[in-house]
Amino acid sequence: MRVGLLGLGRIGAFHAATLAAHPLVDELIVADPVRTSPHGRPGDPFQADAVVIATPTGTHAELIIKACDRGIPAFCEKPVASTVAETVKVLQTAAGNRVQVGFQRRFDPGYVAAAHALRAGELGELHRVHLVTADPAPPPAAYLPLSGGIYRDCHIHDFDALRWVTGREVVSVYARGANRGAAFFAEAGDVDTSAALLALDDGTLATLQGSRYNGGGYDVRMELAGTKRTQAVGLGPRAPLHTTEALPPGSGAPWPDFVSRFETAYRAEIDAFLRGGTNPCTIEDALEALYVAEAADLSLREGRPVEVAEVRH
């Protein structure tokens, strides 16, 4: 098949290599106003059998709608759009067209194993969840004003993982934030440090922490505490976490970035997209995660707990 790819930045460059090496892909057509790729030829990416969108968030909605108008299946990086209204519009326009959203943690072996263990009853009844996403260094200052803020840009992955692994919906969020680093976060109306308390619809409580300044490495973890067992995801030798006990975490080279940490998952989500079948991550899923991010952002701004129902359209 012929595949079009838009955007050759941090994540698009990685998808280009995955697509070019995939046995189902005969030709890769790439488009980016400022970058080229050794893996594809420049051209019109919509003259293809499927399209992968890895452009800045603000362009996603228009490009997904273009793919739908042409009847081409689309894989789009998260988020579908930075506002709920735009996401709902895309959802309505895309009805009937395959649009897979890039929440790659659904393909990470650790998250998959935790979801299976919970479903199989190995953890007993789930009572508590803890989530962490911490970047080693901030993105470029120019990225922030268009990113939607730390909850929509970064923690949307945690919100999706929380829904997907537990099979529950988030009903309320109390989110805080702090600025401990460069002034450009506050100038963009954003925070570089985050902490939130979330309640799920079965009464399970979840806590979330994040940072754009985790100098020790790229730290993404999830803990699920049940009545029978507590399951950790991401607490391997490469977890950038040191312990005073003689335990394995922190004994290997720390994950430097999201590409190396989720390499297998990024390849697996593209493979699932190319092979078709049941859509593993729909626009409806992306909208649910965005509602939680929206509630978190409102909570951060107003300094109060927010019911997710308040931001639903």
Ligand SMILES: NC(=O)c1ccc[n+]([C@@H]2O[C@H](COP(=O)([O-])OP(=O)(O)OC[C@H]3O[C@@H](n4cnc5c(N)ncnc54)[C@H](O)[C@@H]3O)[C@@H](O)[C@H]2O)c1
């Ligand atoms: N799933 C993940 O873990 C993950 C990780 C990083 C980024 N992302 C998402 O991927 C998207 C891109 O992020 P990034 O960090 O790679 O950004 P980036 O700024 O590094 O790259 C974006 C690229 O898109 C190009 N571009 C802009 N408009 C275009 C257009 N209309 N057509 C073609 N190319 C265009 C830019 O020139 C740039 O090269 C964002 O929406 C981000 O949220 C997801």
